[in-house]
Amino acid sequence: MTRIDRTFQRLRAEGRKGFVSYVMAGDPDFDTSLAIVKGLPAAGVDVIELGLPFTDPMADGPTIQLAGQRALEAGMTLKRTLELARRFREDDDTTPIVLMGYYNPIYSHGVDRFLVDAKVAGIDGLIVVDLPPEEDEELCIPAQKAGLNFIRLATPTTDDRRLPKVLTNTSGFVYYVSITGITGAANAVATDVGPEVARIKAQTDLPVIVGFGIRTPETSRDIARVADGAVVGSAIVDLIGKGKSPDEVLEFVRGLAEGAHSA
Amino acid sequence: MANDLTNSYKTGPDENGRFGIFGGRFVSETLMPLILDLEAEYERAKTDDSFWAEMDFLWKHYVGRPSPLYFAERLTDHLGGAKVYMKRDELNHTGAHKINNVLGQIILARRMGKTRIIAETGAGQHGVATATVCAKFGLKCVVYMGAHDVERQKPNVFRMKLLGAEVIPVTSGRGTLKDAMNDALRDWVTNVRDTFYCIGTVAGPHPYPAMVRDFQSIIGKEAKEQMMEAEGRLPDTIIAAIGGGSNAMGLFFPFLDDKEVRIIGVEAGGKGVNEKMEHCASLTGGRPGVLHGNRTYLLQDADGQILEGFSISAGLDYPGIGPEHSWLHEVGRAEYVAITDAEALEAFKLCCEMEGIIPALEPSHALAHVMKIAPDLPPDHIICMNMCGRGDKDIFTVARALGWDMGQL
Ligand SMILES: Cc1ncc(COP(=O)(O)O)c(C=O)c1O
Numbered sequence: 224m225t226r227i228d229r230t231f232q233r234l235r236a237e238g239r240k241g242f243v244s245y246v247m248a249g250d251p252d253f254d255t256s257l258a259i260v261k262g263l264p265a266a267g268v269d270v271i272e273l274g275l276p277f278t279d280p281m282a283d284g285p286t287i288q289l290a291g292q293r294a295l296e297a298g299m300t301l302k303r304t305l306e307l308a309r310r311f312r313e314d315d316d317t318t319p320i321v322l323m324g325y326y327n328p329i330y331s332h333g334v335d336r337f338l339v340d341a342k343v344a345g346i347d348g349l350i351v352v353d354l355p356p357e358e359d360e361e362l363c364i365p366a367q368k369a370g371l372n373f374i375r376l377a378t379p380t381t382d383d384r385r386l387p388k389v390l391t392n393t394s395g396f397v398y399y400v401s402i403t404g405i406t407g408a409a410n411a412v413a414t415d416v417g418p419e420v421a422r423i424k425a426q427t428d429l430p431v432i433v434g435f436g437i438r439t440p441e442t443s444r445d446i447a448r449v450a451d452g453a454v455v456g457s458a459i460v461d462l463i464g465k466g467k468s469p470d471e472v473l474e475f476v477r478g479l480a481e482g483a484h485s486a
Numbered sequence: 487m488a489n490d491l492t493n494s495y496k497t498g499p500d501e502n503g504r505f506g507i508f509g510g511r512f513v514s515e516t517l518m519p520l521i522l523d524l525e526a527e528y529e530r531a532k533t534d535d536s537f538w539a540e541m542d543f544l545w546k547h548y549v550g551r552p553s554p555l556y557f558a559e560r561l562t563d564h565l566g567g568a569k570v571y572m573k574r575d576e577l578n579h580t581g582a583h584k585i586n587n588v589l590g591q592i593i594l595a596r597r598m599g600k601t602r603i604i605a606e607t608g609a610g611q612h613g614v615a616t617a618t619v620c621a622k623f624g625l626k627c628v629v630y631m632g633a634h635d636v637e638r639q640k641p642n643v644f645r646m647k648l649l650g651a652e653v654i655p656v657t658s659g660r661g662t663l664k665d666a667m668n669d670a671l672r673d674w675v676t677n678v679r680d681t682f683y684c685i686g687t688v689a690g691p692h693p694y695p696a697m698v699r700d701f702q703s704i705i706g707k708e709a710k711e712q713m714m715e716a717e718g719r720l721p722d723t724i725i726a727a728i729g730g731g732s733n734a735m736g737l738f739f740p741f742l743d744d745k746e747v748r749i750i751g752v753e754a755g756g757k758g759v760n761e762k763m764e765h766c767a768s769l770t771g772g773r774p775g776v777l778h779g780n781r782t783y784l785l786q787d788a789d790g791q792i793l794e795g796f797s798i799s800a801g802l803d804y805p806g807i808g809p810e811h812s813w814l815h816e817v818g819r820a821e822y823v824a825i826t827d828a829e830a831l832e833a834f835k836l837c838c839e840m841e842g843i844i845p846a847l848e849p850s851h852a853l854a855h856v857m858k859i860a861p862d863l864p865p866d867h868i869i870c871m872n873m874c875g876r877g878d879k880d881i882f883t884v885a886r887a888l889g890w891d892m893g894q895l
Contacts, residue, residue: 278792279664279777281671282514288658300789326512327776331790353512353776357502378516380678385519403516404676 226319226347227372227395230269231430241452242267242483243432244476247274247290248307249299250463258469260311264318266473267480275304275324282352284407286457289464301328305344312345321374323350334362338369348372348395356388363392377423379403386426396430397423407457411436417449440482447486455479495742495819503692508809511691513779516675525693527598544589549579555712560840568863570856572873573709582875583705583733584686585615590701592619595682602626602681606670608635608663609801610642611875612686617651627651630670633661635800642879660794663804667778687730688808691779695808702736709870710740717868723748726872727852729801731808733874751811752851754802755824766795767824768807769815782809798827799847829854831887846875
């Protein structure tokens with residue numbers, strides 16, 4: 224069992240919905256980013272998604288593109304991202320961290336070496352946007368063997384015929400992408416999302432968490448109501464991009480988390 | 487040996503879209519069902535005579551195929567060695583090889599009921615070809631072009647607009663082809679139901695590299711027949727420039743199993759293949775990585791971050807290369823070399839003066855390599871280079887590089 228599995232077990236036992244936050248590692252710089260990440264659990268975050276900066280984030284909108292550029296300009300790398308996770312782990316051994324990004328930095332580091340290093344750093348799961356089930360041999364299967372969850376995205380284009388393929392070799396939770404599109408673009412609509420979550424839950428016992436297009440405490444609540452939890456990324460990253468202090472960012476996160484927890 | 491499949495270089499990709507370890511389908515889940523649909527449709531079309539009949543008709547009457555195979559006599563005399571032939575794809579409608587592939591993809595898009603076409607473009611040639619064919623078929627066309635390329639390829643931007651396309655300048659990254667491709671992919675993820683992504687080179691997720699290669703193979707197929715007619719034998723060496731690698735793959739593919747034919751791909755060496763990475767020579771100066779849906783050689787730093795390339799030629803300014811080239815490089819069937827901006831400019835000038843052909847900067851790279859090797863080869867050695875585009879679009883860039891003031895002519 225990973226920290227992710229334990230977290231969702233606890234939430235289920237408490238009858239509560241989860242709140243997942245995304246921030247880019249090293250945005251706007253290592254120290255500020257670490258301060259924000261360290262404050263997330265106290266702000267109500269159940270699972271931390273940590274963005275791994277990449278020059279060519281094909282599934283991300285301008286907000287997260289710019290966050291990646293800021294991080295890279297401030298000297299962020301895969302190694303420093305793992306270092307940030309390790310520093311977080313020094314005082315928190317329960318909140319799960321999911322590393323989210325693109326395959327090339329991992330491939331460049333070497334998959335086997337990466338899995339060892341990620342595990343040591345206290346990473347619990349991976350979301351790698353450009354690794355669909357068709358490429359499971361690359362990282363998904365080795366990651367699960369190494370004891371890391373491999374979390375898959377299901378999308379509105381994942382039809383019933385394809386869904387079983389997306390759900391095999393996946394673990395931790397299923398991340399339902401509420402819209403066809405990039406991060407930070409359209410708004411998620413609970414009445415659209417509800418039936419889709421039900422469709423996925425009919426085929427898996429894993430928790431289904433919904434992300435993309437959630438920007439306010441109200442949407443966070445509405446979406447969490449029809450799923451096992453909600454993810455917010457761009458709205459938080461926007462504030463970091465505007466130069467808000469860690470305290471201001473965490474205050475905003477607290478509102479979003481309360482939204483999801485009130486569902 | 488050409489029919490011996492176990493010994494053939496022409497059997498790739500495998501069912502997972504791989505050429506050796508290269509290629510694949512590294513895309514987000516949202517796009518996965520779309521590329522599987524495209525693959526199924528392409529497999530159907532490939533064996534459908536009516537599909538190829540439509541292609542052949544349009545290639546002949548709309549594009550102007552077959553393009554001539556031309557013996558460059560004065561250039562040959564000047565170089566004083568091998569006999570130099572040019573495959574004249576610059577004479578195609580819209581001025582480059584790009585339209586060979588665009589026609590195929592747009593006919594597929596129509597078969598799939600898609601009504602909106604998106605494309606990325608570097609030099610603007612693929613964008614112009616896409617805008618052209620969309621105009622012909624009454625399809626909506628949106629072209630992503632790096633803001634930096636919009637600046638250096640103004641004539642093509644205007645042509646696309648005249649043809650009714652919407653041109654979106656891309657400002658992310660350094661505003662070149664790679665960034666345009668990212669934004670095109672972002673558009674596709676957003677508009678999955680009605681949109682067809684018409685990729686301009688042999689890159690991207692499977693089935694694009696194979697499909698674009700198949701459409702461009704008309705170049706090599708014609709060249710082979712024409713060379714048999716002209717010389718009664720195959721060329722000794724074939725040479726093409728490489729951005730993503732589509733004109734090169736189109737020339738090379740029909741010759742892959744003719745083992746006596748030497749195959750040379752020419753990458754953009756920019757200011758020189760150095761540690762400062764001021765070039766776009768992915769095979770000469772890069773290493774394998776994953777970008778834009780496939781594994782291939784890429785220009786990247788130690789952390790796996792993609793580097794911006796550098797070339798005077800907007801069409802070659804791409805940090806990757808089609809996966810089949812990466813494979814041909816590793817198995818040693820093709821050789822890859824780099825030519826600098828300065829060498830390409832020399833070839834550009836020589837071609838204008840010796841042959842009365844203003845070449846695009848992209849094939850000027852191929853020609854520069856011909857100029858390097860031809861003098862040392864015997865007179866009965868035949869070289870066929872791909873003159874894949876004309877230089878009208880490049881005259882402003884060349885004027886600037888040569889220090890000419892267009893206002894003072
Ligand atoms: C004339 C010409 N040649 C070559 C290229 C490079 O593409 P590829 O390597 O796919 O042929 C371009 C791209 O814009 C082009 O316009």
